[in-house]
Amino acid sequence: MDSPLTTVGLPVALGIIMFGLGLSLTVADFQRVRRHPRAVAIALVCQLLVLPVVCLGLVVLLDLPPLLGIGMLLLAASPGGTSANLFSHLFHGDVALNVTLTAINSIIAIFTLPIITNLAIAYYDREDSVSLQFSKVVEVFAVVLVPVLLGMLVRSRRPGIAAGADKPVRIGSAVILAVLVIGILVDQRDKIGEYFGDVGLATGLFCAISLVVGYVVPKLLGVTEAQAIASSMEIGVHNATLAIYIAVEVLDTTEISVPAAVYSIFMFAFAGLWGYLLSRRTAKVAV
Template sequence: MLAVDRPLCHDVRMSALTTIGLPVALGIIMFGLGLSLTPADFARVGKHPKAVLVALACQLVLLPALCFGLVVLFRLPPILAVGMVLLAASPGGTTANLYSHLFRGDVALNVTLTAINSIVALFTLPLLTNLAISIFLPESEGLGIQFNKAVEVFLIVLVPVLLGMLVRRLWPRFADRMNTPVRIGSMIILAIVIVGALVANRDLFFPNLGALAGITVLFCALSLTIGFFVPRLFRVEPRQAVASAFEIGIHNATLAIVIAQTVIGSVEMSLPAAIYGVLMFFVALAFGFLIRGRVPVTKDAPAATA
């Protein structure tokens, strides 16, 4: 039995560390993503249309359907069910690029998919989240992502990316030098914020850890599997299938946490993303070693080391 059995709780601790720190950390992460993007990354869709379209279909159609099925199967409380759908609707992040590089994926395709998914999610994420709220929390008036809140998501996600791309356009050498420090800095800030939020709400987080671990691990494993084998069914080459797997299987948990806590205003709704964000690293690593034998080694695809 999960520890969350109420539609919403207003006595959880939403400190400045969470309400300010989380959006700032996400903004820095998205700015770092922009530092690595150029217009050519979007134009690459024309070179690999099948790989991009299949990956997007998995991300936008199969994963939400899978997530809805899992929350019903696991009988999650309504607020956590919505949190799972919010996680499923979140795009991939820069972590997917790292895993793709380690396991011989097409990192350039990862960058393209991340760029496109980040824009598409601005529209699909509110739609899917509101659909989940209407199904699981039909009596919660005012809960959801309305137009003004969707604008907040736009500002948090897209504006930092555009600023990062502008910096790269104007000062490419500076962007190259700052790429790694920005990523490290954002991870440090994010870690501090998340740990602080977990400690402040430990009475809510830890009682639900065991119950949510199963569904988040299964969701991650199935997402990675779908992301790899569905493209292979459509004869997408192995390296692109690896890129698709990690892009689809590694969701931007930080974005889901920020939207749940600061846009919607529910710490409970962020629990699935918080737990997923920790366990995902181990599931993705195990999956990478399982599929590495299916990917041929090429000069520009480094082999993963044990």
């Protein structure tokens, strides 16, 4: 999809989203792991190990076409998105934990994302036509982390400006992602019915499982309700824009970006519904 939407709009969109992440970060967010090591470790294990295995199981069970299967694993390897913080705030999660998880996982993903994606490429024996070089991923993360650092700089030097810009940037990020998703679906409109038939069930199940696993596993392992909600939103709300960017600009295959685009449609609806159900449950327990 070689169009202004991807060559200009996609990098700008990713930059705005990552700048918004930076506005919410301080150095203390990286240090907070020492105060809540259990909650952070459980959430990271779920996101980095459990969910990719679950995703692979869905890909194999549903017998997805190779490029869509690779796109699913690329999505599973992507870190949490900034929208996770918003959902966590709305449904009384530990937003500080969300911020810490997003910050740490965005760094870890530099190494885990190419490993998981290349394993998927190898599984489908597509090394001859698709490859995700580690150096390219480092270049991508170097570019996207610059806006994060700029956002952190604004936060530290001008906290009032950062606070005022936080909400507009979050809303803008959601709008930008919606535009990207629509653009991809329009670009692939001749096959969109086929894609939804192939990957709709997989992405819907993966989204639901991600949200539930992100809540249930931490709760079973003894973390607080607020931390479990934060973990659920962090694991269920992926940085789909990053997955789309890597698929289109690095792997140069729009079809690989389709799972991330379709997942985004489920993601906001399912996260809102799941958060509402958790809020109702918490309210009943409190009574």
